[in-house]
Amino acid sequence: GAGVSQSPSNKVTEKGKDVELRCDPISGHTALYWYRQRLGQGLEFLIYFQGNSAPDKSGLPSDRFSAERTGESVSTLTIQRTQQEDSAVYLCASSMGLVSYNEQFFGPGTRLTVL
Amino acid sequence: RKEVEQDPGPFNVPEGATVAFNCTYSNSASQSFFWYRQDCRKEPKLLMSVYSSGNEDGRFTAQLNRASQYISLLIRDSKLSDSATYLCVVNDYGGSQGNLIFGKGTKLSVKP
Numbered sequence: 001g002a003g004v005s006q007s008p009s010n011k012v013t014e015k016g017k018d019v020e021l022r023c024d025p026i027s028g029h030t031a032l033y034w035y036r037q038r039l040g041q042g043l044e045f046l047i048y049f050q051g052n053s054a055p056d057k058s059g060l061p062s063d064r065f066s067a068e069r070t071g072e073s074v075s076t077l078t079i080q081r082t083q084q085e086d087s088a089v090y091l092c093a094s095s096m097g098l099v100s101y102n103e104q105f106f107g108p109g110t111r112l113t114v115l
Numbered sequence: 116r117k118e119v120e121q122d123p124g125p126f127n128v129p130e131g132a133t134v135a136f137n138c139t140y141s142n143s144a145s146q147s148f149f150w151y152r153q154d155c156r157k158e159p160k161l162l163m164s165v166y167s168s169g170n171e172d173g174r175f176t177a178q179l180n181r182a183s184q185y186i187s188l189l190i191r192d193s194k195l196s197d198s199a200t201y202l203c204v205v206n207d208y209g210g211s212q213g214n215l216i217f218g219k220g221t222k223l224s225v226k227p
Contacts, residue, residue: 031214042219043159043202091158098214101147101206106158 002026004107006092012113013082021077021110025094032075033093033104034067043091049075050098082114119205119218127224132193136221138186138203147206148179150188153220154199162188162201193225 005024013019025032034046045059049069060066064082069075079086089111093104118141128134140148148165163170165177165186176189186203203218 035217043217045217095214101164102214103149103161104215106160108158 004092004094004105006090006107006110008110009108010111010113012115014115015084016081018078018080019082019112021079021090021092021112023075023077023092023094023107025073025075025092026105027073028096029094029105030072030097031095031102032069033095034075034077035091035093036061036088037091037109038088046077048098079112082112084114087112087114119203119216121203121218121221123219123221125222125224127226128193129226130193130195132225133189133191134193134223135190136188136201136203136223138188138218138221140184140186140203140205140216142205142207142216143184145184145205145207148177148186149204149215150175150177150186151202151204151217152199153202159202159217190223193223195225195227198223198225 007022011019030051032049036044036046047054047059047067051072052069064080067077089109091106091109093106095102095104121138126134150162151159152162153159163172163177165179167179169178174191178187200220200222202220204215206214207216
C-alpha cells in the first residue's frame with residue numbers, strides 16, 4: 001500500500017518568504033508527527049496530531065511555525081518569514097495511534113533551503 | 116525533560132566484525148523500545164523492537180536492562196550494507212512528544 005508522502009521533495013526559498021510543506025499520512029493512521037533534521041544532526045521533534053488536534057505545540061521552534069491537520073488526513077506545516085536557520089529536512093511520520101508500540105512510518109521528507 | 120542518549124560514533128569496522136551500540140534513557144516509566152535505522156539522506160525505518168527478554172533477528176540482537184535503563188544492539192558478521200545511523204527509540208510515557216522519543220543516533224561505517 002501507499003506509504004507516507006510529502007511534498008514538495010525539495011524547496012528553495014528566499015529569506016523572508018513563507019513556505020508550506022505538505023504531508024499525506026498512511027490511510028487510517030490517526031497519529032501524525034512532524035520532525036526537523038538539520039544536516040548531520042538528529043531528529044528534532046516539532047509537533048504531533050492525534051486526529052486533527054495537536055495537544056502540545058511547545059516543540060515548535062518559534063511562532064513563525066504553525067501546523068494544521070484536516071479530515072484526520074493531510075497535514076501542512078507552515079513557516080512564515082523563513083530564516084536561514086530554518087534550512088533542514090522536514091520529516092513527517094504517521095502511526096496507527098499513540099499506543100506506545102505503534103511503529104512510526106516516515107515519509108521521504110522535504111528538503112528546505114533558505115537562501 | 117526525558118532523554119535518550121547514544122554515542123554518536125562513528126564506529127568504523129571491517130566487514131565481518133561484531134559491533135555493539137548502547138543507549139540509555141531517562142524515563143523509568145518507558146515501556147516500549149526500538150531500534151530504527153537511517154541511511155544517508157533517507158528517512159528512518161524500524162529495524163527491530165526490543166523486548167524485555169532480549170530478541171534476535173538474524174545477525175541483529177537487541178537487549179534491554181530496565182534496572183539500568185539501558186538498551187543495546189549487537190550486529191554480528193557486519194556487512195557493507197549495514198553502514199547507516201542507528202537510532203535508539205523509547206516510548207514517551209506520560210510525555211508530550213506523541214508516542215516516541217528518538218535518540219540522535221550512532222553512525223556505523225563498515226569497510227571492505
